[in-house]
Amino acid sequence: MRNNNGSYTSSTSTAPAVTPENDASYIQSSWQRCKDKYKIEPQRTIKLCSLTEREIQEKREPLEQLLFDSHSIIQRIRRVARQSGYSVLISNAEGVTVKAFTDSDHDRALQSKGLRQGTLWQEAIVGTNGLGTCLEEKRPITVDASEHYGTNLQCFSCSAAPLIGADGSIVGGLDMSTFASGNRLGQALALNFVTETANEIEALIFRGAYKNQHIINLAGAANMNTALVAFNDNGTVIAATTTALMALNCRQRYDLVGKGVEEAFQISRNELFQPAPFHHQFQFNNAEFDLHLELRPPEAKPQQETLRRQTAAAQTKRTSSIGLKRLPPEQHTPLLEAAGSDPALIRQANSCMRIVDRGVITLIQGETGTGKEVWAKALHDSSARRGRPFVAVNCAAIPETLIESELFGYGAGTFTGGLKSGKKGKIEASDGGTLFLDEIGDMPAELQARLLRVLAEKEIIPLGEVEPVPIDINVICATHRDLEQYVSQGDFREDLYYRISVFKVTLPALRNRQDKSELIRKVLEQIRSELGDPDPIGLATEAEQALVSYPWPGNIRQLKNVLHCAACMREGRDIQIDDLAGEVLNPGLEDFSAGTASVAQSSGNGATSQSPEKQQLIAALETNRWNVTRAAKALGVSRSTLHRKIKAHGLLLEPQES
DSSP: OBOTTSOBOOSSSSOOOOOTTTOOHHHHHHHHIIIIISOOOSSSOOOOEEOOHHHHHHHHGGGHHHHHHTHHHHHHHHHHHHHHTOEEEEEETTSBEEEEEOOSTTHHHHHHTTOSTTEEOOHHHHOSOHHHHHHHHTSOEEEEGGGSSSGGGTTEEEEEEEEEOTTSOEEEEEEEEEEOOSOHHHHHHHHHHHHHHHHHHHHHHHHHHTTTSEEEEETTSSSTTTOEEEEOTTSBEEEEOHHHHHHTTOSSGGGTTTSBHHHHHTOOHHHHSOSSOEEEEEEETTEEEEEEEEEEOOSSOHHHHHHHHHHHHHHOSSOOGGGSOOOOGGGOHHHHHHHTTOHHHHHHHHHHHHHTTTTOOEEEEOOTTSOHHHHHHHHHHTSTTTTSOEEEEETTTSOTTTHHHHHHEEOTTSSTTSOTTOEEOHHHHTTTSEEEEETGGGSOHHHHHHHHHHHHHSEEOOBTOOSOEEOOOEEEEEESSOHHHHHHHTSSOHHHHHHHOSEEEEOOOGGGOSOHHHHHHHHHHHHHHHHTOSSOOEEOHHHHHHHHHSOOTTHHHHHHHHHHHHHHHOSSSEEOGGGSOHHHHSTTOOOTHHHHHHHHHHHHTOSTTOOHHHHHHHHHHHHTTTOHHHHHHHHTSOHHHHHHHHHHTTTTSOOOOO
């Protein structure tokens, strides 16, 4: 029944009934486990366990690289959650929340109820809940209101999906939660969104793990960026993402893994190894498939990489940059490519070419989003160190309590809960290559002194160690802050500033660049490649004019986000002006989310105010069990169009109390 605060509670000690509408048999299975296996008494308040800050750091450390690599993906779901009144939780495989984003209007209330970093959601301890039961069931689920085992959790509506590693094992979970209000459509859309996001993260892990193998992108599958199959040089399938297995109707991983790629896809090597995506029909698992296949070759063969490293180590174990082979000026293409056709940037690129491999520290300055890391990587790729590590460290993103160990590493037994064998720091990891210190203006004062010594002595001392470790690195720094002002205020060491600012590069804001049209085309081509689209993404004249005239306060980073969204929203080949975000079309208008919230509020108060289109959308989504891909097909529109209409009608938002 529904209580006074709008949430749902159960008056019995049995699991909510399974109906054709919800088909949530996993809820009954979970309640049975809680009662018989875990011996948790039903219909009582369950105390939530919270870890200490040190324990949270220990649990998060194995996922740090994943969290860093998937930052842009996580930020996307975070924005949706903020606009829709949800929180986003990321857990490890044990159900410990290692990252929590509660940015919505409900943030304090959600946190006070337990939706925060450090909470343990293991089903065996908490009972039926979104994250814990998702990890136990190994599939995306929604747990709503009275479906939770503990009465204190029945105020929530939670949609969660497991995060799958490259080998098919579960490495964590992703959850979107809010206060329960009975909006089944909102729950279904949240589940769809969290599942798609988890699939994207799985694909990201997969590409990184199998970058030295051949990867087939099943471009004809519903989620063409995440349906991936990897095979080795012998032609044996060695791995596949969850989306690919589902697309090929595989009940288990080994229905595909271990088979020959030619046998599985009924294709010859000559047909498969084509330079461009191609159409292919085949039979597999007693089913017919008609897909667009795209083959991505290995980035580097492991044997070749091992040989290269051995050769480099034999030639220059701890060499100085003097002994490195420089590229002739005419081959320094990465910097010129980064410069585009903007005259100011071309001059900067020519200046940078003169100091490449000369041991000069470079300080890159510019507004947020102007491409400072891209420029730093281009500088590295234009140097003799191009085949060696490029290690980027964002000094503003690492907690002050961790930044010292992140940079300098630590020896064995230094920390309780630390790695037993110790850990190599970012500075040592960049030995022989380039260390990029982004947002150096945010580096803590005590660390500035240690960095100054590293730059002067060319050696580091890891935490807990006494013996120095010699290093050979090229250092590039970047900041959007006025370091001279910081020096005058005493917030940045003067001696360090003069050490890193001998050679400065100032990147212009996007609004001041003279090659905006060319840059827009370049970004669109990058997005086409990321989306796996076989055809170029066009741009209507009116849309291009709007993009060129917009002032871009967020610079290139904002441009990429706007174009990525527009590319997903377009119905044909070209991006039209209606596909662009409102901020571009109407600069200065307040966020449009307030408007959608009011639409959602009206929709929650009954069907009388629903437009025919909204009713049609709801009917199609309900008929297709909330699957956006199938609903879009039934309506005869693209997924991007359906997503846009869902957003316009505020269907993802929970109805508000009047």
